[in-house]
Amino acid sequence: MDLTVGNVIDGVVRPIGQLTTDLVNPATGERVGSATLSRSAEVDEAMEAAAAAWQSWRRTTPRERQERLLHLASLIEENIDRILEAEVLLTGKPRQATLDFELRRAVDNIRFFAGALRVVPGAAQNEYAVGLTSSIRREPIGVIAQITPWNFPFMMAVWKIVPAIAAGNTVVLKPAETTPTSSVILAELAHIALPSGVMNVVLGDRDTGRLMVEHNRPAMVSLTGSTRAGSDVMRSAAPTVKRLHLELGGKAPAVVFADADIDYAARQIAEGAFWNGGQSCTAEARVLVDATVKDRFVDALLAATKQLRTGGPDDTTAFYGPVASQTQLDRVLRFFERLPRHARILTGGTSSGPGFFVDPTVIDGVNDDDEIVREEVFGPVLTVQSFTSEEEAVRLANSTPYGLAASVWTADQGRSARLSIEIDAGTVWVNCTQNIPSETPHGGFKSSGVGKDLSVYSLDDYSNIKHVLTAHR
Known part of the structure; x- marks a missing residue:
């Protein structure tokens, strides 16, 4: 077997690049293929695609986003055998457990957010001063740079992209360099269900992730990884004061x-x-x-x-x-x-x-x-x-x-x-x-990170909260 895996940018599956990393089956220790090792040109292209898509995606209604996410969930179910084989090849996990506890749960996660995005709670419009009415808006942030780990490759990709997209953002996702295939399949299916550029996948290593974090396009960085990786992201994001969503280690x-x-x-x-x-x-x-x-x-x-x-x-x-x-x-x-x-x-x-x-x-x-x-x-x-x-x-x-x-x-x-x-x-x-x-928040305290995956709380994490004050005149 010689599997080759390339980026997915603006809905197009790219051929494998000149720089590559080896893919290994951990159940056998054998090399089974290679994946693109992206650098600044590929990162720039993906970020620009996401930024262009955001101009229209941000204005879609909750109903449209819901319908598209439900379509994505159905597409995953239709392709679940293909996703399963891609997942177990690069993780070595037992098939049935991966199917039941990761892939099917991921479908449930998508359907939860498809419903939740239409009933997000908020403060009532009110008069807190005479002659002035206050209202609170939730608005999408923009382009989100997302980095996922190798322990649950497909499920973690879903946990990252779906609340961000449900809130009206667009994403550039970098999966772990050892387990990219199922995230690429997810991007292929997302291109069928979503407009081009809403979800992009850039493959690579830690340096690729650093290029994404330091890029001037993303307004926010979301990482699931080790506490050390979280510290690295915080340092790289500091010069541009990006918002951070970090789900890190535990003990x-x-x-x-x-x-x-x-x-x-x-x-x-x-x-x-x-x-x-x-x-x-x-x-x-x-x-x-x-x-x-x-x-x-x-x-x-x-x-x-x-x-x-x-x-x-x-x-x-x-x-x-x-x-x-x-x-x-x-x-x-x-x-x-x-x-x-x-x-x-x-x-x-x-x-x-x-x-x-x-x-x-x-x-x-x-x-x-x-x-x-x-x-x-x-x-x-x-x-x-x-x-x-x-x-x-x-x-x-x-x-x-x-x-x-x-x-x-x-x-x-x-x-x-x-x-x-x-x-x-x-x-x-x-x-x-x-x-x-799916309905409960997942995220830690102290060195385990900031922000929540799952639940309506993650929709807040991927939203800007705006106060609009109107005078009565």
């Missing part, structure tokens, strides 16, 4: 109290930690468990973990696939190599090939200041710590720089209410995990 705690259903909590936490190979910013990464039930919980966690195995797209018994690349595999294994002496790997800590597979790993005996506890691994790795009081549990939960998601496991409703307030995270799940409906 999600699962706080388990003695009155929780231990077996149920252990199964759910194991699945939340190891789903997608732990390559999710909301994945459980740290278990904090009441010391009085720690041994019983660990036994249940290990039993649950041993039921989950890694494998390629054609392995129907696999719970998750490989990590995304050789680079990511090396990163995860280096965390194991650097573990302090007091840490103990209870299960896992091993990899196998061909392909970039890492076994589900549980690590005990860690301290709060250990690297494995504080830094995002982005792999199938879960640490275990204990606490002796509710106050200590909250302190440990909030002890990392991240604040994206957390889960609390208890039968005490008062305790769950207290912790949902005290834990610094954009989402707190109580006796459940990894459930992110």
